[in-house]
Amino acid sequence: MKSFYIISLTILTTVFLTFISACGGGGSTTPPPAGAGGDDGTSPTLPDLITASYMLDADEDGDLDIILGTQGDPVRTTDILLINNGTGQFTIKENAFPDHHLGTGGSTINIASADFNNDGHADIVAATNDARDATFDDTIQLHLYFGNGDGTFSDGTPNITDGLLTEYPEWIRVGDFDGDGAIDFLITANGCQGVNDCHGGRIFLNDGSGNFAVASITSTDAERNYTDTRLIWESDGNSFPEEGSTRFALDVFVDDMNNDGKPDFIAPNGYAGGPVLVSFINTSTPGNLTFDIVYNLYDTSDPFVGPFTKNGVLMDINNDGIKDVVTSQSISGQGGITTPVYAFISQGNGLFAEDNSVFSPSQPGVEHARQWVTDDFNQDGFDDLLVADHGLDASPFPGHKNILLINDGSGTLEDVTANNLSVLSAFTHGASSGDLNGDGFPDLFLNNSDIDQNSSFSAEKEARLWINDGDGSFTSRDLGL
Numbered sequence: 001m002k003s004f005y006i007i008s009l010t011i012l013t014t015v016f017l018t019f020i021s022a023c024g025g026g027g028s029t030t031p032p033p034a035g036a037g038g039d040d041g042t043s044p045t046l047p048d049l050i051t052a053s054y055m056l057d058a059d060e061d062g063d064l065d066i067i068l069g070t071q072g073d074p075v076r077t078t079d080i081l082l083i084n085n086g087t088g089q090f091t092i093k094e095n096a097f098p099d100h101h102l103g104t105g106g107s108t109i110n111i112a113s114a115d116f117n118n119d120g121h122a123d124i125v126a127a128t129n130d131a132r133d134a135t136f137d138d139t140i141q142l143h144l145y146f147g148n149g150d151g152t153f154s155d156g157t158p159n160i161t162d163g164l165l166t167e168y169p170e171w172i173r174v175g176d177f178d179g180d181g182a183i184d185f186l187i188t189a190n191g192c193q194g195v196n197d198c199h200g201g202r203i204f205l206n207d208g209s210g211n212f213a214v215a216s217i218t219s220t221d222a223e224r225n226y227t228d229t230r231l232i233w234e235s236d237g238n239s240f241p242e243e244g245s246t247r248f249a250l251d252v253f254v255d256d257m258n259n260d261g262k263p264d265f266i267a268p269n270g271y272a273g274g275p276v277l278v279s280f281i282n283t284s285t286p287g288n289l290t291f292d293i294v295y296n297l298y299d300t301s302d303p304f305v306g307p308f309t310k311n312g313v314l315m316d317i318n319n320d321g322i323k324d325v326v327t328s329q330s331i332s333g334q335g336g337i338t339t340p341v342y343a344f345i346s347q348g349n350g351l352f353a354e355d356n357s358v359f360s361p362s363q364p365g366v367e368h369a370r371q372w373v374t375d376d377f378n379q380d381g382f383d384d385l386l387v388a389d390h391g392l393d394a395s396p397f398p399g400h401k402n403i404l405l406i407n408d409g410s411g412t413l414e415d416v417t418a419n420n421l422s423v424l425s426a427f428t429h430g431a432s433s434g435d436l437n438g439d440g441f442p443d444l445f446l447n448n449s450d451i452d453q454n455s456s457f458s459a460e461k462e463a464r465l466w467i468n469d470g471d472g473s474f475t476s477r478d479l480g481l
Contacts (some may be wrong), residue, residue, distance in 0.1 A: 011110035014275045042107070044481040045092075046080070047071070049455035050464075052447045054111035056122050056436035058096070059083060059151035064434045066090065066256060066445055069108025071124065079108050079126065083478070084149055088467055089435035098155035101141045102130040108143075112172040114183040116156075117210030121147035124154070125185055127169045140165040142187075146210065160204065161213040167191075173254045175263040178215075180286035182206035186265075189250045201231035201249030201267070203289060219280060221293040233293055235274035247274065253314045255323045257281065258349045266350070268309035268327055276309055277325060277338040279350025294350035307342060313372035315383040317358055318411040322346040326385060326413075328366050335392035338365030341403075343413070359405075360414045367391045367400045371430035375442040378472030382407035386421075388446065391459070399459025400423035402446070406472050420473035426462035427451075441468035 007289065052069035058081055059065060068080040081096035090220045100106050116123040123146050130139035142163035145153035157163065168186040177184045182205075189200025204212040219226045219233070226232050231249035249267040257264040262282035269276055276298045280291035312327025325344040339366045344352035356363045366389045373386040384406045391400030403422045405413040417423055427449040436443040444466040451457045463476035 030301065046450075047076070048450035049107070049429070050447040050449075051107040051109050051429055052111050052126075053430060053432040053447050054124075055111065055432045055436070055445070056113050058122065059093075060121070060149050060154075062086070063438060064436055065151070066432070066436075067111055067124070069111060069128070071107030075327060076185060077103065079111075081151060084436060085316065086438055088443065088465070088477065089298050092481065093151050096151055097153050098157075100128050101143065101157055102128060102139065106130050106141075109140075110169065112174045112185060114174045114185075115147075116144070116183055116206055116212075117146055118182070118208065119146075121149045123147050123210070125160075125172055125174070127165075127172060127187070129168070136281070140167065140169060142169070142204075144210070144212070156210055159211045161211075165199050169199065170251065173252060175254055177203055177263055177282070178205060178284045178286050178289055179209065179262060179411075182208040182331055185212070186252060186254075188252045189248070191250065198230060198248045201252060202229055205287070205289070215289050217289045217291065219291045219293050221295070231280055231291075233267075233275075233278050233295075235269075245274075247271075247278075249278070251310060251312065253312065253323075253325065255314045257322065259322070264350065266314065266325060268312060268325075270310055271308060276307060276354075277327075277344060277352055279352075281350050284434065296344070296350075296352050297352070307340075311369050311372065313374055313385065315374045315385060317343060317383070317407065317413065318345060319382055319407075319409065320346075322348065325352055326372070328369055330368060335394070335398065336367075338367050340365055341369075341387070358411055359412050360408075360412050362415075364403055364405070364415055366403065368393055370428065373431050373433050373444075375433040377404075377433075377442055377468065378406060379441055380407075380409060382409050384472065385413065386431055386433065386444065388428040390427045390429050391425065395456060396458040397427050397449070397456060399427040399449075399457070401425055402428055402431075404472075420461060421466065422476075424460040424462050427457055428461035428462070435468075436465075437467060439468070439470065441470050441472075444474060446458050 045071040049071040051071045054067045055064040063084045063086045065084050067081040077099040078097040079260045082090040083093045093293045106128045108126045111126045117119045126143045142160050144156035146156045170190040171188040173211040174185045184201045184206045184380040200255045205215040235245045235247045250270040264282045265280040267278045275295040279294040283290045308329040310330040311328040314323035317324045324346050328341045329339040343358045345355050369387050370390045371388040377384040387403040389400045406416050428446050430447040432445045433442045447455050448462045451461050465477050465479050466474035467477045
């Protein structure tokens, strides 16, 4: 159970939940035809639950490999690296990663990559929970792995100061946040158990050599200055003279929202009331993190009217060169209930206006949208969107259909799931995209649970590897393990 706090100048309140998982696969020399026999990635070759997947060229041979974070594997003490032979077929590379610092059976719940030590090789930062902790979210280790360029990684975890957390860090975002030429990272949160455990919105600054420490952040709105180790704001949205409750950024989206070359942050409100989106416009200098706060009120006459936004993504819906927001509430724990997906179109400099007419044929709904993946799936030059939705995050884990939205270039996101992907109710604990077979079109890895191995899941069985047909539609394929 993961919950978050709204705190006033005193302190207050709790709220939410989420966790669990799904799975993925690996390699041969000739790709079998779609639907042919073989390993579809849901076999005992891989664990039944995959909590994270991430694509990068780990062995620097020109094609994308896949890193898998697994949950509850009683044997493995590391993450799994699937090496691509260039055609979208894989083999497992043993001993690719150092052992987890928390021992056997933990699950890596999110993964991000950049060249953190400036040696020309892709490195990894990942968050792994401790399987010995019954709550799965009270002990989390941030791992740092330095790439060697040959498909193996060296342990740099001690380089992260204060990298042992007591809160589930839902995502890791990377970027040069202070403009010093070194790639930093921040962590987001699903929630937190208490004020001192609220790590979401913390930025770990890189000293340029791959050493990280939490930095102080100074943010300013029209009336107040905030200095904290987290991105915070007042929930009244600066629309009334009295102070509201201090809020922590849970999820955070990262992009340059005003075309000044600096990465800015967009934080969904995380809970009903107050600004629906809060923008942090970056004014930082090397070693100093500073931001100007821009509030997006749903109804300026009442700052506490507006949707609860939690998960989502930045994508350019109307092709104006500035990213817009697609977002929703996360409502895990209420099986069968869906919540709308909202679109907020950028007005420039961190301001957004809601416009749900961009969806066709209608405004979609999600039950528990676990991960939002943007890519140009049909290679027409416009951002498209896959929403991985695992549904109710509790027994009997019935799953839910994913959503594939294709941008038609005129600012419309069309739901093409039924014709281009699948409408099965799988338990998809996230996804990743990239060109796995070298044809120039992004393919998909869906972190689907293996219900043949895990009888506690009533979700429908679904493949993990989906190859792009060249038009933004996908066909499942065996991994070849």
